[in-house]
Structure formats: C-alpha cells, structure tokens
Amino acid sequence: MSGTSVPQPGLERMVPFPGHPLVVGVTPGQDPLVVRTAAALASAVGVPLFFAYADTSRFVVEEHPDGTVRHSSIDPDGVDDAWEDAEAALRDSLADLMRDDDLHWELRYLAGRPDRALTHLARAVDASAIVVGTRATGTGRHLRDLLEGSVAAHLSHHQHRPVVTVPLAVVDWKEIRAPWATR
Known part of the structure; x- marks a missing residue:
C-alpha cells in the first residue's frame, strides 16, 4: 500500500448544484429514462448537461482541460473512423430526446473505462453530480457485474461527486437468492 493520501469526500469538496x-453517462440504445431524468434534474436546478459516452474500444491519447480527449482505436488494424458514425448517431438520438427542452x-465522445472518463469530464467541467443508469438485466449480467463491477459503484467509490443512479430494471425481492441456495 502506498503512503499517498487520496482526497476524500467532505463539505469542503462539495460542488453546489446551482451553477x-x-x-450524464450515456450509451447507444440506452433507455431514454436516463436522459429524461437528467434533463428533469438539470431543468429544476437550472444547469446545463454534459452527456458523455466512453467508447471502450478506444484509448485516451491526450486529455484536454475542457474534458474532451484525443483518442485512438485499441485495434491497430481496425478502421479508425467508425467512431464518428457512432458519435453522430448518439448525437441525433440525444437531439430527439432533448428537442422539447430549453436546456x-x-x-x-470519450474513450477507455467509463468510470474514469466520466470522472475526468466531471472534474474538467466542475460538475455538481454524475448521472448514470443501471445495467439492463439479462443473461450474463450477474457475471459481468461480479467481474467488472458497475460504473455507478466504481464512480461512488473513486471520486467525490454524488452519483445519481437511474434504475432501469427492478428485481422482485422474492427472486433474489443467495449464491449457494438451490431451487
């Protein structure tokens, strides 16, 4: 264990919501509830939104003070401009969801690990909070969560801003079983 101290959350580090x-962490095809929840919160507080997508198939080459990054493909033999189509599709989807808002x-468009990318952007724009959705349920979800952890959990343990987690699916309490229990 290193002897360096990691800055901890505290009243002196709290960023006020107004101003x-x-x-907001977004992904292609994500449930619109995440965007709409973030928009409602931003509207109530009167602040702008920074939607961010972290492309895990790319890595950060350079981080800029405004939160943008220069990135490159992890695959040196891959087509390096496919991300531009993904960014355009995501921007169009967000424009549709935000068209009735005056925000x-x-x-x-970021790169690498989503938790680190969102933390970097939040620090750069001096955000008051980070909004993310939960993972969708499905085959392999529990294994992925066990191996990778959730973005919300990583964010809540590795930076000082509040994390607003938007539930996208709920599990009936009766469905939850201990891993060692048999049916």
Missing part, C-alpha cells in the same frame, strides 16, 4: 453542470447540452 454547476451535470455529467443547454453537449455530447462528449
């Missing part, structure tokens, strides 16, 4: 944007918003 500070929200960072300022931007999309940042």
Whole structure:
C-alpha cells in the first residue's frame, strides 16, 4: 500500500448544484429514462448537461482541460473512423430526446473505462453530480457485474461527486437468492 493520501469526500469538496453542470453517462440504445431524468434534474436546478459516452474500444491519447480527449482505436488494424458514425448517431438520438427542452447540452465522445472518463469530464467541467443508469438485466449480467463491477459503484467509490443512479430494471425481492441456495 502506498503512503499517498487520496482526497476524500467532505463539505469542503462539495460542488453546489446551482451553477454547476451535470455529467450524464450515456450509451447507444440506452433507455431514454436516463436522459429524461437528467434533463428533469438539470431543468429544476437550472444547469446545463454534459452527456458523455466512453467508447471502450478506444484509448485516451491526450486529455484536454475542457474534458474532451484525443483518442485512438485499441485495434491497430481496425478502421479508425467508425467512431464518428457512432458519435453522430448518439448525437441525433440525444437531439430527439432533448428537442422539447430549453436546456443547454453537449455530447462528449470519450474513450477507455467509463468510470474514469466520466470522472475526468466531471472534474474538467466542475460538475455538481454524475448521472448514470443501471445495467439492463439479462443473461450474463450477474457475471459481468461480479467481474467488472458497475460504473455507478466504481464512480461512488473513486471520486467525490454524488452519483445519481437511474434504475432501469427492478428485481422482485422474492427472486433474489443467495449464491449457494438451490431451487
């Protein structure tokens, strides 16, 4: 264990909601509930939104002070401009979801681990909170959660801003079993 101290959450590090944007983690095809929840919160507080997608098939080459990044494909033999189509599709989807709102918003196409990318952006724009959705349920979800952990959990343990987690699916309490229990 290193002897360096990691800054901890505290009143002196709290970023007030008024006047500070929200960072919102988005993914292609994501349930619109995440975007709409973030928009409702931003509207209530009167702040802009920074939507952010972290492309895990790319890595960060350079981080800029405004939260943008220069990135490159992990696959050196892959087509390096496919991300531009993904960004355009995501921007169009967000524009459709935000068309009735009078909120300022931007999309940042990031790279690498989503928790680290969202933390970097939140720090750069001095965000008051980060909004993310839960993972959708499905085959392999529990194994993925066990191996990778959730973005919300990583964020809540590795940076000081509040994390607003939007539930996208709920599990009936009766369905939850201990891993060692048999049917």
